[in-house]
Amino acid sequence: MKKANRIITLLIFVFLYAPMAVLIIASFNVGKDITQFEGFTFQQYAEVFRDRSLLTLLGNSLIISVLASGIATAFGTVAAVGIQGLNPRMRRTVMSLTNIPMTNPDIVTGISLSLLFVFVGSKLLGQRDSLTFWTLLIAHITFNLPYVILNVMPKLKQMDRSLVEAAMDLGCTPLQSFFKVTLPEIMPGVLSGAIMAFTMSLDDFVISYFVTGLDFITLPVEIYNYTKKQLQPKIYAMFTMLFLLILVLMVIMNLLQLRQDKAKNGHRRG
């Protein structure tokens, strides 16, 4: 039984990581045909950094991810503090309302946002091209918010409520006590929310596809356009780098969690 368990675990990992392995290997291939490994090279990586348009796309993706996750983190954290202050029944209602968009199919979210933007833009603001960088940014902030709230809420729940009272007792206004006491306490949740939002933003294709204009295109959207032609090997190289970036972020997130658990255990000992 134990042996069977191990084999199944191994198989699962193979299924999970085999595609990534193929991609990474392909990114180092000299030849263009992925079925044949013709030799090891960093050539494709060099190509990525030589390709101006590809770098611009990557830049666009990073800009939108950083902005959207940053703004969503700020709003989401404040929202979470507000939700935590509600009475238990209201809190549950609001939390289920924030969770629904996460389970909503991306394509539904994308199309409905698109419809909204076009309606508001053309009907109310009289724009000709309603879909722009700004609609893309708003869409990303929108779908990032629930992830931030979801990460911050448990930290707020864990926090000893008398800490805020202690801060006010020692002369802090409510705003000061948020920055001096609440924020440092919930920081791990805020950071993991921000990282999660960033990765969601970085790899979003479906929603972005429907809400972005021609003036600002992100990497996943453009790559979809590439696939209509033959895929160039330098794309593999770029994907490998993106994969590594996400991997690093995930490791950081896990380390944060680990450090915090340790701190909590230390606290229990004291």
Place this chain on the structure above:
Amino acid sequence: MSKELIRLQDLVMEFNGERILDGINLYFNDHEFLTLLGPSGCGKTTTLRIIGGFLTPTSGRVLFDGKCINDVPPYERQINTVFQRYALFPHLDVYDNIAFGLKVAKLPKAEVHERVHQILEVVGLQGFEHRKIDSLSGGQQQRVAIARALVNRPKVLLLDEPLAALDLRLRKDMQNELKRIQQAMGITFIYVTHDQEEALSMSDTVVVMDKGRIQQIGKPEDIYNEPKNAFVADFIGESNILDGVMLADYKVKFFGRTFKCLDAGFEPNEPVDVVIRPEDIDFVAPEEGHLVGTVTAVTFKGLNYDIIVDFKGFKWLIQTTDFQPVGASVGIRLNPEDIHIMHKSEYSGMFGDYSSYSAEYDELTEDAGDEEE
């Protein structure tokens, strides 16, 4: 007596239609060590939180130096609090925890430094400046919490069951420590506890509360020796409480006998509660006793024996160093100063009968933890 600092006028507090405080009138003098004492749910913590500014009373006023401070937020009150579970900031070290209030007040760095070191000395934590909070023991955390509040030189320090989380020995040490600090700093302490011994040993004034009302205010000796009703008599120490009739001044009748006492001012033939403290009763030979009973249980307590004696079906607790075996027939004599008379109250008949006494009694009351909002 020193001047009045805080006054509570007709405080009423209701949560979801439930009345937590039912007309509290109380004043606090400068430099006083005052304790709010009562069982959980009696409203003592609510009273403290209203003084601290964390709750707004449903009606009634809080006066500080004669001015109504109902609408003054906690951060503008010259009052600091030591919270029940300390509420130290885990992301700051000992120094930064203590310096927190001074830094918020934007005091010059040199002064912050000096005052933090001064207060560390007062609470005996020199050399702990850069320790992390979670590396401290409960007693040390307690001291940091006190230092963090006192360093701001408040006019009043509120303490919400600060010793509840400590073990017995540490609790005794901290009781002495707190009293010493209060006298050294010369500020008003308002202390909340459900531990009657703690209240008696530290306070200048004890306020006994139950069901959102003040049952009695007085010096510890007065509260113990002259309880106003059966609740106070039972909550503060142990008491045998009997039904009696006040025949005239200094004459009370119970158990079919008339006893001399020191109390006067009751209506003729007024039904009263008679309190007899277990430690005031001495055994005599049965034929010499005012009352004769049979020993039904004996528990060795170290300092004394707890002996339950059955007098005509009513069981008394007697604390004495004089051992009597179970089944022995004993007599007791009651001197006038051993008898304390109280008016009848809503608590009459609820306390003071040891018929269901068991040795675990003390532990049970000890365990009754205090969680109130």
